[in-house]
Amino acid sequence: MLITVTRTGGFAGGERTASLDTECRGDRxxxxxxAERALSGESPVGQVPVPDGFSYVIRVDSKLVELQDPYLTEDQRQLIDTVLAAAA
Known part of the structure; x- marks a missing residue:
């Protein structure tokens, strides 16, 4: 499974993209x-972005979800943190 997270916005307005392939990982x-829970979690529609907040696009294989801080489930936040940390 290929998981890609793109984070945009924040105070500096930058963009960061990271990918993680679960195929060769012990915690696959x-x-x-x-990832399945994160994509099936609530994704509030019409929420107004907060100033200097991050926006996220999570792609898991061919599935895609767009999210915004602070409207993330715990699973979504954990997946984002894991993918971004693995690419650091």
Whole structure:
């Protein structure tokens, strides 16, 4: 499973993209379950972005979800943090 996170916005207005391939990871099953929960979680529609907040696009294989701070579920936040940290 290929998981890609793109984060934009924030105070500096920059963009950061990171990808994680679960295929060769020891925690593969946990990450894939987390990704499934993150994509199936609530994604509030029509929420107004907060000043200097981040916007996210999470792509898991061919599925895509667009999210904004602070309107993230715990699973979405954990997946974002894991993917961005793995690419650092």
């Amino acid at each position: 099953l946990q990450l894939e379950r987390l």
